[in-house]
Amino acid sequence: MRRAVLTALTVLLGVGAGLAADDPIAARKEVMKANGSATKTAIGMLKGATPFKLEDALAALKSYMDAADKGPALFPEGSDKGDTKALPTIWANKKDFEAHFAKLGADSKAASTAITDEASFKAKFPSVLKNCGDCHELYRAKDQ
Amino acid sequence: MKALLALLAVALLGAGAFWLVTAPGALDPEIARAMAAPGDAGKGEMVFWAGGCSSCHARPDAPTELGGGAALKTPFGVIYAPNISPEGLAHWTPQDFAHAIYDGVDDEGAHLFPAFPYASYRHMSVVDVRDLWAFLRTLPAVKGEAPAPEFGFPFNIRRLVGGWKWLYLPHVAPSQTAVGDVDYGRYLVEGPGHCGECHTPRDPLGGPIADKALTGAPMPDGKGKSPNITPAGLAKWSQDDIETALTLGFKPDGDSLGGAMAEVVRNLGHLPRGDVAAIARYLKSGG
Numbered sequence: 371m372r373r374a375v376l377t378a379l380t381v382l383l384g385v386g387a388g389l390a391a392d393d394p395i396a397a398r399k400e401v402m403k404a405n406g407s408a409t410k411t412a413i414g415m416l417k418g419a420t421p422f423k424l425e426d427a428l429a430a431l432k433s434y435m436d437a438a439d440k441g442p443a444l445f446p447e448g449s450d451k452g453d454t455k456a457l458p459t460i461w462a463n464k465k466d467f468e469a470h471f472a473k474l475g476a477d478s479k480a481a482s483t484a485i486t487d488e489a490s491f492k493a494k495f496p497s498v499l500k501n502c503g504d505c506h507e508l509y510r511a512k513d514q
Numbered sequence: 515m516k517a518l519l520a521l522l523a524v525a526l527l528g529a530g531a532f533w534l535v536t537a538p539g540a541l542d543p544e545i546a547r548a549m550a551a552p553g554d555a556g557k558g559e560m561v562f563w564a565g566g567c568s569s570c571h572a573r574p575d576a577p578t579e580l581g582g583g584a585a586l587k588t589p590f591g592v593i594y595a596p597n598i599s600p601e602g603l604a605h606w607t608p609q610d611f612a613h614a615i616y617d618g619v620d621d622e623g624a625h626l627f628p629a630f631p632y633a634s635y636r637h638m639s640v641v642d643v644r645d646l647w648a649f650l651r652t653l654p655a656v657k658g659e660a661p662a663p664e665f666g667f668p669f670n671i672r673r674l675v676g677g678w679k680w681l682y683l684p685h686v687a688p689s690q691t692a693v694g695d696v697d698y699g700r701y702l703v704e705g706p707g708h709c710g711e712c713h714t715p716r717d718p719l720g721g722p723i724a725d726k727a728l729t730g731a732p733m734p735d736g737k738g739k740s741p742n743i744t745p746a747g748l749a750k751w752s753q754d755d756i757e758t759a760l761t762l763g764f765k766p767d768g769d770s771l772g773g774a775m776a777e778v779v780r781n782l783g784h785l786p787r788g789d790v791a792a793i794a795r796y797l798k799s800g801g
Contacts, residue, residue: 402769410768413758457737496762499770503763503779506772511738 395454398444401437408433409502412495415488422488427495431482434498438475442468455511463508470505477501536676538623541613545688548640549608549647558649561642563784565635565706567650569777570595577780581656586629587735590720591665593629601655611647612640616688618679625675627663633682633722634708639689642706682721693789699796702789703728712740712774728797737773745800756794761787 408430414420568577610621618632691701715731730742
């Protein structure tokens with residue numbers, strides 16, 4: 371029984387990984403979801419709703435850098451079709467789109483050395499966050 | 515013969531009624547008088563950001579250079595935001611400006627297409643409009659003229675806009691709402707903020723459906739849908755969540771606002787925090 375469950379789990383995991391590799395839409399959603407949950411934590415700290423933790427701030431920046439690295443490859447030609455809010459403007463302005471990822475990566479990297487305590491977090495983090503809206507403004511459809 | 519004459523009479527009456535209904539009216543004389551007094555450009559700057567003028571009339575990287583030119587896609591065709599810098603409106607009087615804001619009529623007495631949100635702006639107080647005009651006059655003069663709208667027949671007939679106004683323009687006396695009033699949030703939402711222009715669904719003629727105000731709608735440019743921002747739609751959002759979204763640009767789940775809302779967040783960033791709180795309070799409570 372235990373073995374059957376294990377096998378089933380392994381198969382499920384395998385399918386999941388396979389999906390991510392073959393399905394750029396699913397893969398980029400995962401990356402963005404990770405950003406979203408890291409950002410949720412960061413915003414709580416920015417507002418003072420949750421206590422500041424340096425490692426959480428740095429983890430959020432790490433998540434953004436990760437997204438900036440993986441991002442461009444996750445939007446191959448033709449992946450505007452399917453369950454996605456990616457706008458065709460991405461492929462019409464590929465260079466600019468990728469420059470947005472590069473800026474996100476560079477800003478996050480700079481912030482991860484500049485942020486050392488709560489004061490520097492509150493001063494520096496919001497400008498990193500501007501990258502999210504700046505890119506979604508141009509390249510993502512409004513959702514319901 | 516008699517029947518024919520009767521038919522002709524009806525047709526003439528119909529044409530006459532159409533002509534009357536669709537004729538651009540004159541500016542309310544009281545507003546015209548009020549506009550003659552000098553405005554406060556400093557206060558006008560706040561109206562400018564609340565009104566989101568830059569979103570259409572300027573590029574994101576130079577929000578106070580109002581040279582226009584941005585293409586606005588609508589279901590009826592493409593319209594280009596005009597130059598409203600002191601150069602573009604060089605010959606406009608304060609009264610011309612008020613006529614555009616309240617009645618959607620330009621300096622030559624022609625109808626403006628309602629892509630310019632005068633159906634919302636007409637809720638604004640005369641003091642705010644006067645201050646806004648004073649502020650606009652302090653901005654840099656930018657050269658250039660926007661291309662003519664690319665509307666197909668029959669939407670290219672400006673006179674028809676008169677019919678649209680007759681059907682849809684809300685009958686409101688210019689608001690007397692002032693900063694700090696309980697109703698100030700509603701004023702910002704319905705007037706300068708013109709939230710309903712994207713968040714209220716429209717009928718096939720492009721008229722807002724009043725009893726579905728702010729319940730969310732397809733974006734005019736076709737890029738997705740705007741969400742329901744009525745108290746029911748925001749049931750899971752606290753007032754603080756709404757303020758965070760409007761100031762930092764993030765939803766409670768950590769996702770950022772995108773599309774046209776990114777620009778709105780940039781604009782609202784110039785307003786006093788209390789104004790944003792008033793907007794959030796109104797959206798959350800509905801009144």
